[in-house]
Amino acid sequence: MTQPTQRPLIFIGNDDGYQAGGLNFLANVARRYGDIFVAAPSTHQSGKSSALTVDTPIRATLVSDTPGATVYHVNGTPVDCIKLATDKLMPRLPDLVLSGINHGYNSGNSAIYSGTMGVAFEGTFLGVPSIGFSYGDYSASPDFSPCLPIVKRFIELALDGLLPTEVCYNINIPKCDEVKGIKAAKAAMGRWVEEYDSRIDPHGRTYHWLTGKYAPTDPDDESQDLYWLQRGFATVVPCRADQTAHDTIQALSRLI
């Protein structure tokens, strides 16, 4: 007689906060595949990248704990959430790290600002398959159902041991009735321009809102994630936590 196999333990985080629709959609899909452990920010934490809370302590609040599904919110950044969960809250390291589904794209080099991807990078430091999902719908209450086949496909690849864990995966899904397919691509590089909307407050002082337009600097070709998103395909960009530009080290050595 064989022992019953332990169900996979799936960590789920995000940057839109524990009450976000995208998180709840992702958690509901993941529950079909294993026990889920959610640790998500208490409040909206968009644009937090891999930021950490250093100068103040953080707290975790249990939202619900039912068989196979534990949910906490944490008064910190997306990366604080996964760090605290894997160090203190979870019974063991997860078998899979999922992040999202983000309300809005993390495509091109905007990914560097993404708390969704910050969570996924932490997963790779743990040696665990790690996937960030983002959906290009900016409405108040998106219908995430077009994301379902892609989310399922990647959870299955990961749990089958087929996704290399040296990288994490940045998946963007376009808003549409039916996604045309999924393409592996590089992150298109660009520059944000006209970034701030400056205004005068009632007391005569200037303040600045972040806004901005994305100006691509890469050619718009089939190698780029933005190319495919604009054509109704989802994209997956494999991302490495190591920022070293290895191919430039030798020339730099000669220069210094």
Add this chain to the structure above:
Amino acid sequence: MTQPTQRPLIFIGNDDGYQAGGLNFLANVARRYGDIFVAAPSTHQSGKSSALTVDTPIRATLVSDTPGATVYHVNGTPVDCIKLATDKLMPRLPDLVLSGINHGYNSGNSAIYSGTMGVAFEGTFLGVPSIGFSYGDYSASPDFSPCLPIVKRFIELALDGLLPTEVCYNINIPKCDEVKGIKAAKAAMGRWVEEYDSRIDPHGRTYHWLTGKYAPTDPDDESQDLYWLQRGFATVVPCRADQTAHDTIQALSRLI
């Protein structure tokens, strides 16, 4: 008769805040080479990575404005500072972006959490040579003078047009009387363990301080920044803002 050459315009940011000793040291060195424009956080912003302020507006406060040296503080993250400065405050794009000198190392894969390097990545998006400096002295008032030859060397390389701008440069300098030399290296990869110190507050509730020990996962050899820092050498890691793991795209395409 030739026109007098315009002095280089050097942007200077950091994550320790505009009053930090490391910033002032760096600004004083940079003034020998050009006009400086400082925009640094109003308060300590360690561990902020490439975080942006999205949900609230930000403000810039002029600290001083003398010929060849303008200083602002901004109530945002390190990346907010350079974005606002280059979009709204500076007379033109800088010729060079400097960040630091950080009080403490940004070596190994800790760099992913570094606001100092967040500023440098922004510089690469602008196409400008960009360098982050960090010094391994954690005392209250470090003497930054051992950093001087390395800071000068890299400012000169950059202003002479010898530093490729497709990457930015993460320079760490060990605390010592005299740095033995400088080595180009990769960022050593590791994992932070035992990350949180959990305590009970006077009201009986648990709170968690970020702390942790660094456990290297890379072999300790001459290719790694940590190897050289431990032996009294400064290190320079070329870093790419593009996180795409290009070498894995083909295999990923076949998988999906």
